[in-house]
Amino acid sequence: MTMIFGIPIQAFMGQILIGLINGSFYALLSLGLAVIFGLLRVINFAHGAQYMLGAFVALLALNWLGINYWFALILAPLVVGAFGALVERTMLSRLYQLDHLYGLLFTFGLALTLEGTMRWYFGASGQPYAAPAALTGAVNLGFMVLPIYRGWVILASLIVCLAVWALIEKTRLGATLRAATENPTLVQSFGINVPMLLTLTYALGAGLAAIAGVLAAPIYQVSPLMGSNIIIVVFAVVVVGGMGSIMGAIVTGYLLGVAEGLTKVFYPEASNIVIFVIMAIVLILRPAGLFGKEA
Amino acid sequence: MSTLLNVAGLNAWYGESHVLHGVNMQVNEGETVCILGRNGMGKTTTLRSIMGIVRKRTGQITFAGQDVLAMPLHRTARAGLGFVPEERGIFATLSVDENLMLPPVVAPGGMTLDEIYSLFPNLRERRNSPGTKLSGGEQQMLAMARILRTGARCLLLDEPTEGLAPVIIDAIGAVLRELKARGMTVVLVEQNFRFASRVADRFYVMDHGVMTHEFPVGELNARMDMLHETLGV
Numbered sequence: 001m002t003m004i005f006g007i008p009i010q011a012f013m014g015q016i017l018i019g020l021i022n023g024s025f026y027a028l029l030s031l032g033l034a035v036i037f038g039l040l041r042v043i044n045f046a047h048g049a050q051y052m053l054g055a056f057v058a059l060l061a062l063n064w065l066g067i068n069y070w071f072a073l074i075l076a077p078l079v080v081g082a083f084g085a086l087v088e089r090t091m092l093s094r095l096y097q098l099d100h101l102y103g104l105l106f107t108f109g110l111a112l113t114l115e116g117t118m119r120w121y122f123g124a125s126g127q128p129y130a131a132p133a134a135l136t137g138a139v140n141l142g143f144m145v146l147p148i149y150r151g152w153v154i155l156a157s158l159i160v161c162l163a164v165w166a167l168i169e170k171t172r173l174g175a176t177l178r179a180a181t182e183n184p185t186l187v188q189s190f191g192i193n194v195p196m197l198l199t200l201t202y203a204l205g206a207g208l209a210a211i212a213g214v215l216a217a218p219i220y221q222v223s224p225l226m227g228s229n230i231i232i233v234v235f236a237v238v239v240v241g242g243m244g245s246i247m248g249a250i251v252t253g254y255l256l257g258v259a260e261g262l263t264k265v266f267y268p269e270a271s272n273i274v275i276f277v278i279m280a281i282v283l284i285l286r287p288a289g290l291f292g293k294e295a
Numbered sequence: 296m297s298t299l300l301n302v303a304g305l306n307a308w309y310g311e312s313h314v315l316h317g318v319n320m321q322v323n324e325g326e327t328v329c330i331l332g333r334n335g336m337g338k339t340t341t342l343r344s345i346m347g348i349v350r351k352r353t354g355q356i357t358f359a360g361q362d363v364l365a366m367p368l369h370r371t372a373r374a375g376l377g378f379v380p381e382e383r384g385i386f387a388t389l390s391v392d393e394n395l396m397l398p399p400v401v402a403p404g405g406m407t408l409d410e411i412y413s414l415f416p417n418l419r420e421r422r423n424s425p426g427t428k429l430s431g432g433e434q435q436m437l438a439m440a441r442i443l444r445t446g447a448r449c450l451l452l453d454e455p456t457e458g459l460a461p462v463i464i465d466a467i468g469a470v471l472r473e474l475k476a477r478g479m480t481v482v483l484v485e486q487n488f489r490f491a492s493r494v495a496d497r498f499y500v501m502d503h504g505v506m507t508h509e510f511p512v513g514e515l516n517a518r519m520d521m522l523h524e525t526l527g528v
Contacts, residue, residue, distance in 0.1 A: 175393040179386045186384045189346055190398035191372030191445070 023257020048227025054213025084206030126221025242292020377447030
């Protein structure tokens, strides 16, 4: 049997794969958080709840309307994004003039409300969501067996992350977003409807969380608390990557997922805390994060 | 000449601090008007209040017949006003080209990219470098150029020559004369008295949040004693 560092290669690669899958979710979620924080200066504590809502949209669309996974992948971000736009327009936007703490408290309250509501209707236990038939099964890569759905999650997350990165860094709309991040008042004085831009940005972040939720539904079970389990780790990822850095959020998401996977191989006891240990070290050595600019 | 911009009884506040105390000012179409005054007298606040960046205002601001005071900030540019801030406001995360293309075109009649690059040849050479890698003079030119693209009818220009070398100041003066030849209306706030006297048609003198004097450029020499006293120049 082939060994790497005294570990069978199957076990080693298996953990790297699990790390990459977790990393895919970390990257998608921290990307949304970074986009929202960059422009709105709001730490969106409702991000985990929006991820959960995305998974529920997929589940309920299937159970109630017979809408399949592929349509759910488009429908969920639209529904959750529209809900996010409504929340931003009617409530969150009233808090921008106040201390940033109010935005954080508001989104935290929103997360608790959404999770509580979903628990009331659907119970706390998880409900299974079947992967689409085209993505079931596994392929043998020689050194390991790769479940097709998991490969798909990594691929889909990469595509979405790169598309959002290109939107922000390479397009005219993205240039407007970056400019509004630096100086919203001046950008608005040019005749750009910045309040609308903020609403759309929040909707984009919420929609990204919903995509992650749909991708996660067949792997984890769909449950009201699925978001609160993952969101704390995602916040650590954002802190390590650097608040507001788009590429930083993406790269750090995958890196920390893999770091977590590798820790499971070499020192399983530490795998739940390794991300937070890395966060602490980064905060001491580079307070602005790995990709952040020193303020 | 018809009045393009009319400001009447304008009061403005920064938070609790009452900065403008009833500013009256008229600017005619195609005119270059310069506001003189010492630091802290409300010149910049006047421009920022006309643009709508300072929101706490009372009084009247009409531009091309429209009530600008009631508009949300992103509508004033659409009405035809363009603002070039003192700090220039060049975006660090955007390239020169992205900075230039950022403000949307609000009306026909703005300069084309070719016209802008022939007016500001330095910008063409640096189109792909980050905005903040430019020299101070180039940043000022970029800040003006991006408004000239939009078709704005009136340029609010806050201390364009501040901190720049004489040769750059001459270049900016040439640009302003070129704009006047094209019929652009300009409201200029300026500390550099010599520069202002070469480009302006008419002057307002501002003191403690009100306009205290108003005179055409022809009366400049006759007014020197008053200016020395008010401006401390």
